Amino acid sequence: MQKLRPLYIALLSAALLQACSPANQNTDTSSSTSKQGVEAPVAEKVPHEMTIHGDTRIDNYYWMRDDERKDPKVLAYLEAENAYTDEMLAHTEDLQQKLFEEMKSRIAKDDNSVPVRDGDYYYSTEMRGDNEYPIYVRSTDFSGTNKQILLNVNELAEGKDYYSVGSLEVSPDDAILAYSEDTVSRRMYEIKLKNMKTGELLPDQIKNTSGDIVWGNDGQHFYYIKKDPETLLGYQVYRHKVGTEQQQDELVYEEQDTTFYTGIRKSKDDSKIYIIHDATESKGVSLIDANDPNAKPVEFVPREDGLEYSIAKHGDDYYVLTNLDAVNFRLMRVSADKLGDKQHWQEVIPHKEDTRLEDIELFDQHLVYKQRQRGLTEVFVRNLNTGDEQELSFRDKAYTLYFYGNKEADNPELRLYYTSMTTPGSHYNVDLNSLDKTLLKQQPVLGDFKPENYASERLFVTARDGAEVPVTLVYRKDKFKKDGANPLYQYGYGSYGSTSEPSFSSNRLSLLDRGFVFAIAHIRGSQMLGRTWYEDGKKLSKKNTFNDFVDVTKSLVEQGYGAEDKVFAMGGSAGGLLMGAVINQAPELYLGVAAHVPFVDVVTTMLDESIPLTTNEFDEWGNPKEKVYYDYMLSYSPYDQISAQDYPNLLVTTGLFDSQVQYFEPAKWVAKLRDYKTDDNLLLFKTEMEAGHGGVSGRFKRLQNTALEYAFFLDLLKNQ
Template identity: 70%
Template sequence: MIIMAQKYSFLLSVISLAVLSACTEQPANLQASSPTTEVVSATTSVALAPVAKKVPYEMEIHGDKRIDNYYWMRDDKREDPEILAHLAAENDYTNAQLAHTEKLQAELFEELKARIEKNDDSVPVKKGQYFYSTEMRGDNEYPIYVRSTDVSGTNKEILLDVNTLAKDHAYYQVSGLDVSPNGQLMAFGEDKVSRRVYSVKFQDLASKAMLPDVLEGTEGDVVWANDNKTVYYIKKDLQTLLGYQVYRHTLGTPQSDDQLVYEETDNTYYTGIGKSKDGSVIFINHGSTESSGVSVIDANNPKAMPQRLVQREKGLEYDASKLGQYYYITTNLDAVNFRLMKVHQDELGDKTKWQEVIPHRANVKFEGVQLFNHHMVYQEREKGQTSIKVRDLTTQKEHTLSFNDPAFSVYMYGNGEFDSSALRVYYTSMTTPGTHYDIDLASGKKVQLKQQAVLGDFNADNYASERIFIKARDGVEVPVSLVYRKDKFKKDGSNSLYQYGYGSYGSTMDPSFSSSRLSLLDRGFVYAIAHIRGSQMLGRPWYDDGKKLTKQNTFNDFIDVTKALTTQGYGNKDNVFAAGGSAGGLLMGAVINQAPELYKGVAAHVPFVDVVTTMLDESIPLTTNEYDEWGNPNDKTYYDYMLSYSPYDQVKAQAYPNLLVTTGLHDSQVQYFEPAKWVAKLRDYKTNDNKLLFKVDMEAGHGGASGRFKGLKDRALEYAFFLDLAGKNKL
């Protein structure tokens, strides 16, 4: 199902971020009278929309019967010729319906691509005796991983050229590239299907020879023990795709001999692995939506077994960092918005020994900490805005780092050395391209290392960003981040409006820069991010008020933001467009059922729309991990509530906006058949002739196409769809 934010993969993502950065549809009444016993094949004329056959499938629970006419579209093996033919027919129909925009799509793709610097290097990050970075060259889709003995690039060594590995594959993704503590061996995971099941391979960096060891069916990451020959990795259940077993592998031995050191028996938990900053312990991280915990393994003992930091408890969340003999613990223990504690390593297992370092504050969310020999740096969020504070561990004096934009995002990354005198951060706003700084821990002075290059005539002064609050129907004020081009904007309701939202898993979509977005702003669009409930923009209570039995608040907030933005003159009520993906696709499905009249066009990417059926099926990947997010429909209270908003179940006979739906055949998070069924049902029910288009990437999964340029074609498709509807299809 939906992928959750991976807190331990941020360094790699930031490095990558630094590198990259008409016909109308047949009316519904005619469709309903068309034959529904056969799927339109890929060779059939695309003048008419594909009409899926109906095969009633009855499901009953809690005395309630539901009939799913399109359940037959599920094929876990992705091999059924009838289903593949139907998906191909959908692609043909979409291509035909958008044929008149092909030139616009091509021009947009070249426009998006032209803003990206082809030869681009990331900022080196120090780990051990080396500085690691990535290089992008020319039209390469993938990075080249390199390292050197100093920050200037002396004695540069190529570790991995992903372009060479990917050249014979339609999809290719590298994960978990990690070098042994002595710097001599390298591990990396590869996925050639986009199911996020990785094979881990190993290379001798001196000889460049690949080792015979291959670890199959893994999460893609390894953690090295300090003997430089032992690694820990997570193995997946290939049916549910849950990573639930931690194995220990010794190089030179078969995978079948690997030792199981931990097995997660509670299928509502995710499992992750990492290593302490000092390299002394390996962390096993246990995480569910409302509970979490940590176990530790001695990294110097290749036979050590895990020890719980403290026993897991329902509702208790914590993670840990280590400095010297103390563990620093970020926790919600008696602290809804979290606080920071510490405990001596000799007192593991007893949370009564935890000592408070940063107290809980009801209106400020504590978000994380970075530890250095002489300083502690911690991040908080107040009224939706992030702040970073530096505390001198000797004097206990503090200062807050300052930034200029009214709304921005800032992330700490690459801070792997305890003795560093500087903090590495990545900073961005909706008008400021991504910028990397080293900030002196004592003085707060910033040294800019790099800013994302935006080629062409980009000038940040041409754009303006605002942070406003909009009152929802229940009186709660919802933050909204806005950006527009100054000379194209009039606050008179004349601008087209693009509104984005997510609102699940506590994931906060902070305002950030997008060079692709300029193609909309330069054509007069106002771009808005609605920071709706279900995120943690206003702290943990903001999340709790948008999940399970309060999920409707997420949809209400998005709808109310739309109404207010048009009322206040930020957007034209007749030219409002909305987009969201994954759980944001569920958001799109819910709002077009509940307020379809507000939107001219909607893009729903890899949308999670069949909420009840999926959550009742524990064989579907990641389902059980989501009970604390959506509720367990085996409980009638949650079943009834989920059914009340489930986009697939709530499709009705009404006029719907123009709709572009995208998915990947190999999606492991939201299975392709959810949007396929949804589109088929919408075609049967909708009462107008607005476009309903379904684009299936037959080679990709949840994240779409791999490569830095291929993904831009998906963006160009969405933009062309919206621009055409807005009457702005001239370049």
């Protein structure tokens, strides 16, 4: 869309207000003028009453909700906001382009993933030139002999505004490739089948799925999860026979409890298919015999409220990672012939009060497990025959490590991914006996990047209630003095037990090289300090998350890590909720804030079970149909707690087709902020009209959004 000049913006806004005005409503025709003298869009107020527990709330912008994404009045408002944002940031276009080219120049255009063995083949992806999407390939050995292209995503995405491959699975007999695609960004995937010999598509088309695909061992059946088109909840597991219509598919399992997500995957030995039942506070598994095309699911053990477990099959045993009498989890083992009763579980790794057991990987002769002690990751390798253990060691104190690609139990090596705030993503094979590490690849960072130019710190900040909050920092050594002069960029999330890991970002170099200190506040609501750290940041303790973030900001400034008038903050999704709560509580601390796809209308959304994924959130936030949760959520909900005060400069982004946080939440939030805020700071709102929760698709296109955010912050800094 061409940039709209000020006059056209004003006309479009006025037309919008007129179009949105019902004959029996009063129209708010007030204007909002920015520092640059450009009129900001002002949304009409159409009072909408909502009453529960004897309390009535008035939502003046409820009209912005359009589940079909087709209402011309709503679309016009979003376009007007986009035009306003373009106009207000027009003077930063050169800077945005410079940042974009900077970040792009650090990325190797030709870049391959490290091949992963699965059966007789090694699977990997290739990026070429200016391509936005990967090419999926496989070879008969690690070096790439007899390479075969499975899927060229660039060809599939051609002519589409958005394109994403969910999963890609080859049938056990290598005859058929099944893959899932989303062309809207609502995470509703269609599964397609491709003949591996001819490359032709089969007539089978499976719609409205989660994207997950698991083949039965006969190569003629596969399993998938169907989603509810309204709530977007995956709740039905179907078995599809190749060559038949979707209407003929067999319903294998249906989840009756809408607080549970449903997933599917296969055991490492390919003998079982796991149906995963996943709620916030309860997790379980049902098993399907992968060798029987008529098999019915069998519960591993009966589901219980508060019981969480995941399983890994190993020969005739199952290993069970569980919170049974273990808040930070422990590892158990049970024989395959004694399923259904957890009394048969035998302890393998005991519970530790100060250490969370996070993940395991099993091989024929070895058990590898990852745990976190006082926020720092530890990895151990145990010989299953002797019981001897060894600990893996790494250079960095604070780092991120994931197991991946360990699909074969007979592999003598562990595959892992390693990174830190100063170490680019690195792929290793680790000898399970000697623990010798072989570096297979380190993500290339083109240009003049040298790790030794940067330093990372891990420290603890004392929050207002005495809790010790971990913080990870990174900065460029020659740009930093602990004198309170540097700009500070602080990131946080703090929900769902999701831990913000200390990892490398080549994009971030554009800030560090300009003197920024980058900080991750590992606030409550994550599991950085174990399960209790999560429990203390959810439901009726949620405000600890917001308080921690604010207290970290204050402490970092007091300690000289950042200048008090040069502090920026960013969060997305539930981290956007964090941003909204923080600027209501302590707006004076921040020069600029970016809130991406922010979950800000907490009470209204959680009261409406027709909104996608709401029912799965009750164990995270509480159910506001219960007054105790309603009152507490209302007391921090960013949308409801907007007040007449000064707010920082704000950049808010969303995607029209967001399936996680609906676009109308940030849209309403921005409209209400415009009405209430008493400052003349920037309030900019950008909607990607063809994107969803994850933003635009494509590896380079995504950089444009990062460049926009960085330019917004840098421009504010320049004007200080």
